[in-house]
Amino acid sequence: MNFQEEVQKFIQEHFQNTLPTIALDLVIFGFHENQLKVLLLRWKGGDYWMLPGGRVYKKEDVDDAATRILRERTKLEMLFLQQFHVFGKLNRSSYFSAQETYKLLGIENLYSPDFRDVSVGYYALVEYTKVNPVADNFSDECRWWSIDELPCLLFDHNDIIRVALKTLRRQLSYQPVGYNLLPEIFSMTDLQSLYETILGRQLDRRNFYKQMMTYGILELSESSPKIASRKTPYLYRFKKERYEQLLDDEELTIG
Amino acid sequence: MNFQEEVQKFIQEHFQNTLPTIALDLVIFGFHENQLKVLLLRWKGGDYWMLPGGRVYKKEDVDDAATRILRERTKLEMLFLQQFHVFGKLNRSSYFSAQETYKLLGIENLYSPDFRDVSVGYYALVEYTKVNPVADNFSDECRWWSIDELPCLLFDHNDIIRVALKTLRRQLSYQPVGYNLLPEIFSMTDLQSLYETILGRQLDRRNFYKQMMTYGILELSESSPKIASRKTPYLYRFKKERYEQLLDDEELTIG
DNA sequence: AAAAAATCGCGTACTTTATACGCAAAACTA
DNA sequence: TAGTTTTGCGTATAAAGTACGCGATTTTTT
Numbered sequence: 001m002n003f004q005e006e007v008q009k010f011i012q013e014h015f016q017n018t019l020p021t022i023a024l025d026l027v028i029f030g031f032h033e034n035q036l037k038v039l040l041l042r043w044k045g046g047d048y049w050m051l052p053g054g055r056v057y058k059k060e061d062v063d064d065a066a067t068r069i070l071r072e073r074t075k076l077e078m079l080f081l082q083q084f085h086v087f088g089k090l091n092r093s094s095y096f097s098a099q100e101t102y103k104l105l106g107i108e109n110l111y112s113p114d115f116r117d118v119s120v121g122y123y124a125l126v127e128y129t130k131v132n133p134v135a136d137n138f139s140d141e142c143r144w145w146s147i148d149e150l151p152c153l154l155f156d157h158n159d160i161i162r163v164a165l166k167t168l169r170r171q172l173s174y175q176p177v178g179y180n181l182l183p184e185i186f187s188m189t190d191l192q193s194l195y196e197t198i199l200g201r202q203l204d205r206r207n208f209y210k211q212m213m214t215y216g217i218l219e220l221s222e223s224s225p226k227i228a229s230r231k232t233p234y235l236y237r238f239k240k241e242r243y244e245q246l247l248d249d250e251e252l253t254i255g
Numbered sequence: 256m257n258f259q260e261e262v263q264k265f266i267q268e269h270f271q272n273t274l275p276t277i278a279l280d281l282v283i284f285g286f287h288e289n290q291l292k293v294l295l296l297r298w299k300g301g302d303y304w305m306l307p308g309g310r311v312y313k314k315e316d317v318d319d320a321a322t323r324i325l326r327e328r329t330k331l332e333m334l335f336l337q338q339f340h341v342f343g344k345l346n347r348s349s350y351f352s353a354q355e356t357y358k359l360l361g362i363e364n365l366y367s368p369d370f371r372d373v374s375v376g377y378y379a380l381v382e383y384t385k386v387n388p389v390a391d392n393f394s395d396e397c398r399w400w401s402i403d404e405l406p407c408l409l410f411d412h413n414d415i416i417r418v419a420l421k422t423l424r425r426q427l428s429y430q431p432v433g434y435n436l437l438p439e440i441f442s443m444t445d446l447q448s449l450y451e452t453i454l455g456r457q458l459d460r461r462n463f464y465k466q467m468m469t470y471g472i473l474e475l476s477e478s479s480p481k482i483a484s485r486k487t488p489y490l491y492r493f494k495k496e497r498y499e500q501l502l503d504d505e506e507l508t509i510g
Numbered sequence: 511a512a513a514a515a516a517t518c519g520c521g522t523a524c525t526t527t528a529t530a531c532g533c534a535a536a537a538c539t540a
Numbered sequence: 541t542a543g544t545t546t547t548g549c550g551t552a553t554a555a556a557g558t559a560c561g562c563g564a565t566t567t568t569t570t
Contacts, residue, residue, distance in 0.1 A: 019275075019371075020274075021274045021275055021276050022276055022277065022373055058369070058371075059345060060345065061343060061344045062343025062344070063343060063344075083340070086341055086375050088317025088318060088375070090315065090316050116274075118277055120341050120343070174425075187547095189546085189547085204529070205546095206531080206548085207529060207530080210528095210550095211527095214527090232537095233547060233548085234547085234548075443518090443519085444518085459559070459560085460517090460518090461559090461560080461561095462557075462558060462559080464519075465520090465521095466556095487518090487566095488517080488518060488519085489518085489519075
């Protein structure tokens with residue numbers, strides 16, 4: 001059984017167990033070396049990249065399916081995951097036409113001009129170092145890409161990432177961010193770098209410090225030095241109760 | 256052909272032309288007599304109410320389908336319409352079980368425990384007086400309901416309205432609202448009443464006035480009196496360019 | 511008809527939040 | 541050892557948000 005047949009068989013079986021028409025796409029954000037990263041998959045045998053995604057089992061909540069897919073790719077539990085947009089255009093191809101895409105994927109025989117998927121976009125924030133990227137059945141490789149060095153992705157996935165980033169930026173203005181993107185212990189500078197990277201602009205160090213302090217989401221880690229200096233800055237952790245209180249004030253998690 | 260058979264025939268035909276699994280639900284907001292209203296449909300022959308909704312034709316953008324449904328119910332064009340959440344739980348019934356719901360609707364024979372829909376929620380802002388509510392094929396009646404006097408709706412539609420309202424309230428904090436909810440010419444008090452109703456709290460008249468002026472979205476109508484007073488307050492209209500500029504800054508309309 | 515109450519536009523004072531920038535201590539650079 | 545960088549923390553100023561006053565006009569009350 002060659003690759004095409006194998007994929008075809010898998011797809012057919014998978015489609016029988018999952019909801020038709022609905023697909024999920026996940027924009028999984030990580031943060032490393034002052035860069036915002038996104039987890040991408042490389043399709044088997046080619047050099048074409050796409051977002052991790054999947055389908056919803058017939059007896060599964062849509063949000064649960066997104067959680068499952070995120071867990072499969074990252075091997076992580078308990079993450080920040082939020083649906084942000086539905087991508088439902090008839091033509092969801094940016095750089096390659098639909099037919100071209102099937103050809104690139106080596107499954108040209110599966111192409112049908114009538115087929116379409118409506119995709120529910122989710123974005124997740126995960127801790128870069130804790131992630132062990134795992135490819136799925138259709139992929140050879142799963143790895144991080146820097147958000148400003150993305151290749152041309154399949155389907156409309158560049159658009160999806162753009163909207164996800166916009167949503168994340170907006171989230172930053174009314175909710176704290178960082179709990180799932182940073183290690184448990186971090187310095188104020190680490191947190192500020194994260195914010196600067198997401199927002200794409202510089203922030204004043206001293207004002208940032210003050211703002212975080214008034215939010216009350218940080219507490220000194222016990223490993224902090226008594227006297228802070230260049231080599232040994234204070235280390236913080238998030239006060240989870242307060243952090244999640246600020247999250248809950250605005251979250252929409254019904255459905 | 257009795258009602259059940261008629262409905263069944265219509266549903267089957269409709270389902271053949273539309274995408275499976277995906278439904279749309281519309282929360283259409285209007286404003287009248289200092290109350291926020293929502294457009295609801297009464298199912299044929301019963302006293303059970305639900306949100307207007309519909310399905311997506313196989314060759315139709317999802318957003319276009321929402322626009323079409325909104326137009327069908329209101330006979331209006333060019334409205335503010337925005338998708339806000341996907342409702343994808345396995346069990347989307349709040350007050351009546353799925354089977355019970357089918358019974359209430361008089362289509363018990365169509366019930367299947369395996370059937371499920373994932374619903375994309377849209378909310379719209381329309382001008383109350385301009386709307387001519389039109390029932391659909393399954394409904395006897397389409398009319399406005401005050402947002403705080405809603406009955407127990409079918410499915411999870413009370414939840415959907417709650418999330419829509421929350422989204423609308425948030426929108427108010429970073430975007431102007433009113434263009435599609437008020438008549439072309441209105442007084443400052445009218446606009447303030449709208450804001451107070453949406454936010455569910457009182458605002459200071461004088462501060463509200465100042466804030467709207469700094470936004471720069473209002474201009475005096477030519478029908479305004481030279482000297483304002485109780486009986487004859489100044490009348491305003493929206494400066495559309497400035498208004499839409501503020502909208503565009505934050506809108507997410509890809510997909 | 512006069513007094514009281516309500517509503518309108520517009521203004522001022524105060525408080526909270528956001529932004530700009532200063533400074534000393536520690537540690538690295540050379 | 542002198543200069544530079546990075547850290548925590550402070551102060552001054554600007555902007556945004558909130559409380560409330562006032563006179564003119566109209567409606568309601570008596």
